Each structure stands twice: as C-alpha cells, then as structure tokens.
Amino acid sequence: MPVTVLLVDDEPLVRAGLRAVLEAQPDIEVVGEAADGAAVIPLVRQLRPDVVAMDVRMPLMDGIEATRAVLRTVDRPPKILVVTTFENDEYVYEALRAGADGFLLKRARPAEIVHAVRLIAEGESLLFPASVRQLAAEYGDDGGNRAARAVMERAALTDREGEVLRLMARGLSNAEIAGQLIVGTETVKSHVSAILAKLGARDRTQAVIAAYESGFVAPG
DSSP states (O other): OOEEEEEEOSOHHHHHHHHHHHHTSTTEEEEEEESSGGGHHHHHHHHOOSEEEEESOOSSSOHHHHHHHHHHHOSSOOEEEEEESOSSOHHHHHHHHHTOOEEEETTOOHHHHHHHHHHHHHOSSOSSHHHHHHHHHHHSOTTOOHHHHHHHHHHOOOHHHHHHHHHHHTTOOHHHHHHHHTSOHHHHHHHHHHHHHHHTOSSHHHHHHHHHHHTSSOOO
16 A cells, blocks of 8 residues: 655645655655645545645644644544754754654655655654754753653653663664664564553654653753
8 A cells, every 4th residue: 555645835836846756656645735734634534644744834824733733633643744944943843842753854855755754654763863853952951841751750661661762762763773682673663662652652753852851862
C-alpha cells in the first residue's frame, strides 16, 4: 500500500511542487490538498491520509493550531510533517511541542522530501535529529520545564529504557539502536513502546522533546 499524503499550504506553487515530487514515487500517493489549516480536520476525516505535510504559517489557522486540532479531535490521527521556510524557527519548535512528528524545509531537495515522508510514515527514526536538538537548545526550557520533569520522574524509566531514549534523541533507528546495544530489533521496539507509554508520548519525536524539556537529555 502506498503512503498517502495530504498537502496543506496557502501557496499553490508550493503544493504543486510537493505534489510533483511525491507523486513521482511509486510508493507515495497525494490524496488531497488544502490552502489553510482550518480545512485540515474534515479532509483528514474524509481521506484518512498517513501523513499531513503542513505549512507552519498560514493566514486563518497556522500549522501549530491545526496540529493541536487534529490530534485532539481525530481518532487514529495521521503523522504530521510541518513544512517551513526557516529551519531555526520558534514556530517549528512549537509545532513539535504541539505534536508534529517532524519538519521539512521548503527548499529541501526532492530526495530529502521523499525521505522525510517515508521516515515520518515509518515512525522508527527521528527526522533531522541535529536540527531538533538545535531548536530545543534555543527555544526549549533546557530542563526548566517543571511539568516535563514531573512526567519524566513519574515515568521511572529503567536504565535500559534511558539508554534507548538517549539513542533515540541522537536519531538512531530501531535497527541502529539494536546494533549499538547488541540486542534484537524486537527488543528495541518493546523498549520504545514502553518509553512512549510511560511518558504519554504519541511518538518518538514527542518522547525526545520531553527528554530535552525535562533535562533528561541535554540538547547542547
């Protein structure tokens, strides 16, 4: 089955460019488009895309609010890939905090766009971990977030789960973590599932953000 994608951007040329790049791939299908975040929820419910590629800045409802709305109101919500003009943008970090699974620059090369959609859909690795770390260092609370610290303390991760979370923050995939720790991939998947459950995180991106915000992992 192809990865299905909904494109959300107020610039028709951006949507056309993304559609051209993605639909050139045999395993990716663009199932719809929208010009503003306000239109996302009905389209997600109608089309059930695997991934929403969404501009972070739009006139009526931006990508941050649209992300929150989708995750709050849609059962089995899609992965959300925020599309942005600027890499070092507080809006991007707020979108990640709100629940977005990763971000993509509008100037990215076609191969990077395709890779980002596939990686987000698979959910087994962190997209652009160095950039996420940089955003957390600049805009995050760097261990000063009391709520995040409380969540991390209540999670009471085991030593091995802590190791896995630190490797997740470095952007390692499940297979790479397995190789690093000399364990099976299924064992890593079990650890990742336990980490997400304990932290109440939707995916590994949210778990890593929580790790940075709580000070469990230093973003610097």
